Amino acid sequence: MKPIVIEVQGHIPTPIETVFDVFLPIDLSTIMEGYGPLPAVAVVEEQSGAWNSIGDSRIIRLADGHGMLETLTRVDRPTSFAYTLSNLTNILRILVHRFHGTWAFESCSAAGEPPVVIATWRYEFEVRSRLTRPISWLILTRFWRPYMEGALERASAQAVAAFARGSVDPAD
Numbered sequence: 001m002k003p004i005v006i007e008v009q010g011h012i013p014t015p016i017e018t019v020f021d022v023f024l025p026i027d028l029s030t031i032m033e034g035y036g037p038l039p040a041v042a043v044v045e046e047q048s049g050a051w052n053s054i055g056d057s058r059i060i061r062l063a064d065g066h067g068m069l070e071t072l073t074r075v076d077r078p079t080s081f082a083y084t085l086s087n088l089t090n091i092l093r094i095l096v097h098r099f100h101g102t103w104a105f106e107s108c109s110a111a112g113e114p115p116v117v118i119a120t121w122r123y124e125f126e127v128r129s130r131l132t133r134p135i136s137w138l139i140l141t142r143f144w145r146p147y148m149e150g151a152l153e154r155a156s157a158q159a160v161a162a163f164a165r166g167s168v169d170p171a172d
Contacts, residue, residue, distance in 0.1 A: 003124035020078035066090035
């Protein structure tokens, strides 16, 4: 069965390397705010590795107490990275088996112009059955897309701020 695909895109006035270096290790609790029935990310736990290599994993704990396992599946600095979310414990587990996220970055500024990156964030949801597909589609397009749009805006603001201060370390 074909996955349900949700994709958002934004323009970020920052060099591609900065965007990548901010987005890959970003603290999800600072960008993934709740939207409608979708809870915010509260904390990331049990992270293996530095979160920069294929196979690194972590538990994403949601504000409602539920969680999911996130595993990096591709890292191509500075153009993209991908991950899979599985072992869902929240209501989404009834609708989808797992879902795959991809971030792709493309520099679109000409030589001598200020840097601009097009960031594309895509999720492919593996739906559990043909029976749950219509309700899955409705929930994902109605709530997940705006959830992603807000997170993209907040992540973009962090990248712009990092570029302005000359550091991707949020402690600076």
